[in-house]
Amino acid sequence: MVRVILLVLMLLAVYASALDRLWDTRYTFGxxxxxxxxxxxxxxxxxxxxxxxxxxxxxxxxxxxxxxxxGKIFSTTNDKLKNINxxxxxxxxxxxxxxxxxxxDFLLGLNNSEGGGLVFSYAQLQxxxxxxxxxxxxxxxxxxxxxxxxxxAKLGIGLTPQLQLGNSVRAMMGVETSGSLxxxxxxxxxxxxxxxEVGLLPNLRVLGELAIGILQEKNNNNxxxxxxxxxxx
Numbered sequence: 001m002v003r004v005i006l007l008v009l010m011l012l013a014v015y016a017s018a019l020d021r022l023w024d025t026r027y028t029f030g031x032x033x034x035x036x037x038x039x040x041x042x043x044x045x046x047x048x049x050x051x052x053x054x055x056x057x058x059x060x061x062x063x064x065x066x067x068x069x070x071g072k073i074f075s076t077t078n079d080k081l082k083n084i085n086x087x088x089x090x091x092x093x094x095x096x097x098x099x100x101x102x103x104x105d106f107l108l109g110l111n112n113s114e115g116g117g118l119v120f121s122y123a124q125l126q127x128x129x130x131x132x133x134x135x136x137x138x139x140x141x142x143x144x145x146x147x148x149x150x151x152x153a154k155l156g157i158g159l160t161p162q163l164q165l166g167n168s169v170r171a172m173m174g175v176e177t178s179g180s181l182x183x184x185x186x187x188x189x190x191x192x193x194x195x196x197e198v199g200l201l202p203n204l205r206v207l208g209e210l211a212i213g214i215l216q217e218k219n220n221n222n223x224x225x226x227x228x229x230x231x232x233x
Contacts, residue, residue, distance in 0.1 A: 020178040020189055022141045022156045025107045025119045027058055027070030027091040029207060029228040030195065031137050031160050031174065033125045034068050034093050034101050039233045044207075046226025052077040056228075068093040086110040087145070099125040107145050117146030131164040139178075152181045160193075168199035174211075190214050203232040 023030075029044055039061045047053035053076070060070030070093075075086040091105035100123070107117035119141040126134040139156040141147060147154045156178040163171045174193030195209040207228040 020154070020156065020176075020191075021117075022119065022139055022146055022154045022178045023158070023176050023191075025089060025105050025117055025141060025146055026103070026121075027060055027072045027089050027105060029056065029058065029230070030193075030209065031123070031135055031158055033099075033123060033135055034062060034095055036062055036065050038062050040230055041233065042228060042230035044226060044228030046224050052079075052081060066095045085112045085114075087112075087114075099127065109145055115144040117141060117143045119146060133162050135160040135162065147180060148187075154178060154180050160195075170197040172196070176211075205230050 029042060039059075041057075041059045043055070043057045045053060045055055054074050056072055056074035058070060058072035060068060062068040070091050072089040072091075073086065074089075075084055077084050086109075088108050088110055089105050090108075091103060093101050093103040095101050103119075103121045103123065105119045105121075107119070109115060119139055121137055121139040123135060123137045126136065128134060135158075137156075137158045137160075139158070141154040141156075144151065156176065158174060158176040160172050160174040165171060172193075172195040174191070174195065176191045176193055177189065179188035191211045191213050193209055193211040195207060197205055197207045199205050207230070209226060211224065
């Protein structure tokens with residue numbers, strides 16, 4: 001069973017496709033509801049075939065039932081490691097009700113001219129049964145690093161149904177949309193994002209994702225591979 005799960009994760013990592021930066025601007029590796037009282041570190045790797053690859057490293061801590069803080073640094077290389085662009089994301093999440101949170105993420109280009117970005121989001125977790133839930137998230141981003149040059153703002157809505165399989169496997173199917181204000185017709189994208197998370201040890205998890213760009217040809221031309229490892233301390 002473990003070999004089958006690891007094989008699925010490897011296949012997902014081979015075929016994952018690029019997402020809008022609005023959805024990558026977060027201190028976690030993907031849509032994730034706040035977990036009380038934990039400290040987590042993680043690392044991963046993904047590559048869009050127009051570049052060499054990206055290495056994200058993150059840390060997050062929930063200091064009580066209401067606040068979580070985190071940070072992520074990710075470096076992207078191009079031209080066979082000749083160019084390296086590094087970004088930092090600093091964010092915080094606040095629980096406004098039992099299953100609802102507000103989040104803010106500040107994105108900063110450390111060694112490039114892409115400037116900064118700011119993303120606000122609201123997430124609502126729907127507990128539909130013991131093993132099945134749905135995470136709904138709305139996002140709005142500002143400034144060039146998120147919206148692109150001369151962009152006003154970028155909006156996104158995502159749905160992520162989640163199925164818990166036993167104690168160690170969680171399957172997710174994300175539907176993530178994004179579009180720019182002022183250019184919604186040409187810059188509207190939809191990604192289907194199946195994910196699978198496997199607990200290898202009590203505090204160690206591995207996540208693989210397959211994101212499929214649909215609706216517009218330019219969205220399908222970007223392909224990304226990726227896999228992530230997180231550890232609760």
